[in-house]
Amino acid sequence: MTDWIDIAELNDVPRRGARVVKTAHGCVAVFRTAEDEVFALDNACPHKKGPLSEGIVHGKAVTCPLHNWAISLETGSVMGVDEGQVSTYPARVQDGRILLDGTFLRARAVA
Amino acid sequence: MKKLVIIGAGMASGRALERLIDADPEAYDVTLFNAEPRGNYNRIMLSPVLSGEKSYAEIVTHDDDWYAQNNVTCRFGEPVTGIDRDRKVVIGTKGEVPYDKLLIATGSAPFIIPVPGHDKPGVIAYRDLDDTNAMINAADAPGKSAVVIGGGLLGLEAAAGLALRGMSVTVIHLMGHLLERQLDPAAGYLLQKDLEKRGIKVHCQGATKAILGEDRAEAVLLEDGTVYDADLVVMAVGIRPETRAATDAGLDVGRGISVDAQMVTSDPDILAVGECVEFDGQLFGLVAPLYDQAKVVAATLLDQPAAFTPKELSTKLKVTGCDLFSAGDFADGEGREDIVFRDPSRGVYKRLVIEDDQLKGAVFYGDTSDSNWFFGLIRDGEDISDMRETLIFGPAYQGGSPVDPLSAVAALPRDAEICGCNGVCKGQIEDAIAGGATDLGAVRAITKASGSCGTCTGLVEQVLSVTLGDDFKMPAAQSICGCTDMTHEDVRRMIKSQELKSMPAVWQECGWKTSCGCHICRPALNYYLLADWPLDYKDDPQSRFINERKHANIQKDGTFSVVPRMWGGMTNPAELRAIADAAEKYNVPTVHVTGGQRIDLLGVKGEDLPAIWADLNKAGLVSGHAYSKGLRTVKTCVGTDHCRFGTQDSTGLGIKLEKKLWGSWTPHKVKLAVSGCPRNCAEATCKDIGVVCVDSGYQIGVGGAAGMDVKETERLADAATEEDAIELATAFMQLYRENGKYLDRPYKWIAKVGLDWVKERVVDDLESRKALVERFELSQSIYRTDPWAEHVKERAESYQPLANLTLEAAE
Known part of the structure; x- marks a missing residue:
């Protein structure tokens, strides 16, 4: 059962850019690609916790700053060549609005 | 006979009606309402009507005779005011009609941006024949101008039609490139080039602020202050399903009228079809799915089984001469691979997106001849692994075995052309190699092959490799990054010589292998473009490293450091007080004095940046650019003001230099210093530009460094006056800006070009020096501003979190 939370307008995030959403358990970075897809990831690089939301977005990837x-x-x-994993969360765009899955965001506490 | 009422005589309901009557003309007694005072015509062909290539009569699909022959009662020009589902009647302005089955086909309504002036006469949408006629009438006198807001399919067709009718047309598009839903930036760039060739002006990233005019539209004002004259304004920014009748009747409506696969709404006796419906979360705007829906509607009305399933769609633009095609999903992604083919001279761009050995998407520009074949591959999800090597060349090239590129080059005859720019064939290159040229540079020097656009560099190297065998080592890739085979120098040359003024232009003309670059090439290209075309190119923050995007230095914990500018290293109690107050107010944990005579506030949270800047701005402090590949600091000693050894006003000169140079972007950071005497307290001899004052004037040194490498400056020139010193430093700065490789400090650049080459242009040739200073000033007319003040005013919001969910308790 998904529980989509309306976060913001798609245009509040620049193309090939990101903004963060604060949650009780830390920040989630919401990315928008050149093709207007959105993705939500933990805002911390597995290497040294760098804020991924500040990175350069290219294709469907981000480079940690x-x-x-x-x-x-x-x-x-x-x-x-590097190895590591960042948590991802369901995100989608509907009617020009960015939606995140509340169930998943809350599950971060237990994960 | 059962009664069928249809609301809306558009293409979807028209097709449904045809299908129904074909299958069983006796099934229903049909009444057709239409708000427009006419029946069904082919709306897709409105563009040729606008351009004058067709007349209205030619695009009518159902004329009065057709309706009469098929016993359809027409209520045209009569809007429907309500549906009474209890009594099963449709209420028109001229009376009620009872129904057994109702078909809603109200289509869509144009979206009008509610900017001031949107309701003035002269502002129209582009949906129906009346709009088209209004446009044709507006174009009837010579010398008129039109602005089309929206660079989507409809907007561009309107623009092309108006241009053909002799109007001077400007297209304003909110996004970075035209048709951003259908095309990637590279294809969007080619389309823009083609439209501009037809005299249509294109303004991307343009947000409409207002429509100006006394009694009617006269001009369009954009957010960035640009004003375009407009006798006619066409809004083509999008459409939304027209659902009012369905909503008022209490049917389930999401974005569109909700229907099931049988096209039945939440009322079993009411069906809906066309642009007004929503099925499975999707809306439909192109004609192919509407026709599929119409078929299902007819079957459902006749109690036959049928189900609508959305299919893969493709797009073509109906502008004569602009050949473009896109289909499927062409976004980048992991596990997805691009095959990109570019032919810069023919203006051809083809991109295939492959995932799991299947073709997922395609974008073509300039040559769409095989598009149907590719569309079939996408639709059918065919396995393409066997033809992958030659896939992009189309169906004619399939079936052969993949070719080793080297053996292909070896098989070329001697008269095969290798370098198109300079007309060099393979034989000439072989002769040069036989004459002793054993590397690319030597071949280029003798034959000029690969010396112009550089795209044949790989081919020339292959000829070297084939001819010399093991004696030739393919040079290690010195390209900018994996996105291209071209070097920084080659790309810069292309940007200047081919007048490339946008990133998609560079990607296309230089044959980029990725669709939108990467974190290595984008910052470099952004710099080259803004340095070479300061007035034409708009800085792209998303292609900048975070420090230059947020005008602060990111620290290891994700906080930032803030360094206000202190001109020439001078400050005063008021500034210090403001800095101290800001440090306390924003809980700055560390205050540090830098080597460049500035104060560094470390540990500022990203979201506090605009506020701390606003406070510092109030005290007159501006950005110190301590984060930029640009002018950093001018360090000074106190010179003749106080020092008993000072020979000149070193502080004053330092301040003047900093005021002249600040805000400018350079290939790498640039640090200056001015020392008041040869004791050199400001350490000017290890700076990128260092001035040492002496009794007779000023010694200007360049190319110093005190970082990974330590280097003493070399003397560029001696200047007698402050003015000369400033002019020399400025000209040097501009020469470096125009020629340096991104991320080369001046000393590295000088090592490549030689100090003599620099002196010739900056010192000896006065004309050249003057021209360099003029070009620097032109660029500074854009960039000599305080980015902090600008961000506080215009984008403070973007520093805040997008949303804060911390208030929502974790369950």
């Missing part, structure tokens, strides 16, 4: 690790927005896994 601290040490240039590239993370797949779709799977949350680290690309290239």
Whole structure:
């Protein structure tokens, strides 16, 4: 059972950019690609906890601003030779609004 | 006979009616309402009517005779005011009609942006024949201008039609490239180029602020202050399903009227079809699915089984001469691979997106001849692994075995052209190699092959490899990044010589292998474009590293540091007080004095940045650009003001230099210093530009460093006056800006080009020096501003979280 929470307008996040959503258990980064897809990931690189929302978005990936690790927005896994994993959360766009799945966001507490 | 009432005589209901009458003309007694005072015509062909290629009569699909022959009672020009489901009647302005079955086909309504002036005469949408006629009438006198708001399919067709009718047309598009739903940026760029060739002006990233005019529309004002004259304003920003009748009748309505696969609404006796419906969360705007729906409607009305299933769709633009096609899902992603083919000289771009050995999406521009074949592959989900190597060349090239690129080059005849720009064929290159040219540089020097656009570099290297065998080592890739084979230098040359003024332009003309670059090439391209085309190119924050995007330095914990500018290293009690107050107010944990004579506030939270900047701005402090690949600091000693050894006003010169150069972007950071005497307290001899004052004037040194490498400056020139010193420093800065490779400090750049080359242009040739200073000033007319003040005013909101869910308790 999904519980979609209306977060903001799609246009509040720039193309090839990101903004954060604060939750009780830390920040979730919401990314928007050049093709207007949205993805939600924990806002912390598995390497040194760099804020992924501040990275450069290219294709469906983001490069962490601290040490240039590239993370797949779709799977949350680290690309290239480095290894690691970032939690991802269901996100979608409807009528120009960004929706996140509340059930998943709350499940972060137990995860 | 049962009674069927249809609301709306558009293409979907028209097709449904045809299907119904074909199958069983006796099944229903039909009444057809239409708010427009006419029957069904082919709305898709309104564009050719607008452009004058067709007349209205040619696009009518059902004329009066057709309706009469098929016993359809027409109530045209009569809006429906209500549906009474209890009594099963439709209420029109001229009376009620009872129904057994009702079909709602109200289509969609244009979206009008509610900007001031949107209701003035002269502002129209583009949906029906009346709109089309209004446009044709507006274009009847020569010298008139039109603005089309919206660069989607409809907007561009309107723009092309109006241009053909002789109007001067500007398209305003909110997004970064045209047709952003159908095309990727590369194809959008080619389309824009083609439209501009037809005299249509395109303004992307343009947000409409207001429509100006006394009694009617006269001009359109954009948020960025641009004003375009407009005798006619066409709003083509989108459509939304027209659902009012259904909503008033209490039917289930989401974004559109909800229907099941049989096209039945929440009332079993009411069906809906066309642009007004929503099925499985989807809306439909193209004609193919509407026709599929119409078929299902006819079957359902006749109690036959049928179900609607949405299919993969493709798009073509109906603008004569603009050949574009897109289908499927062409977004990037992990597990997805791109095959990109670009032919810059023909203006052709083809991109295939492959996932799991299936073709998922395609975007073509300039050559769409095989689009149907590709569309079939997408639709059928065919396994393409066997033809992958040659897939992009289309159906004619399938079936052969994949070719090793080297053996293909080896098989080329001697007269095969390798370098198109310079007309060099394979034989000439082989001769050069036989004459002793054993690397790319030597071949290029002798034959000019690959010396212009550079796209044949790989081919020339392959000829070297084939001819020399093991004696030739393919050079290690020195390309900017994996997105391209071209070097920084090659790309910069292309940007200047081909006048490339946007990122998609560079990607296309330089044959980028990815659709939108990466974190390595995008910041470099952004710099090259803004340095070479300061007035034409708009800085792209999303292509900048975070420090330059947020005008602060990111720290290891994700907080930022804030460094206000202190001109020439000078400050005063009021500034210090403001800095101290800000440090306390925002709980700044660390206050540090930098090596460049500035105060650094470390540990500021990202969301506090606009507020702390606003406070510092109030005290007259602006950004110190301590984060930029640009002018950082001018460090000074106190010179003749106080020092007993000072020979000149080193502080004053430092301040003047900083006021001249601040805000400018450069390939890498640039630090300056001015020392008042050769004792050199400001350490000017290890700066990118360092001035040492002497009795007779000023010694200007360049190319110093005190970082990973330590280097003493080399003397560029001696200047007699402050003005000369400033002019020399400025000209040097501009020469570096125009020629340096991104992330090369000046000393690295000078090592490549040679100090003599720099002196020739900056010192010896006065004309050249003057021109460099002028170009620098032109760029500074855009960039010599305080980004902090601008962000406080215009984008403070973007520093805040998108949403705060912490108040929602965790369960």
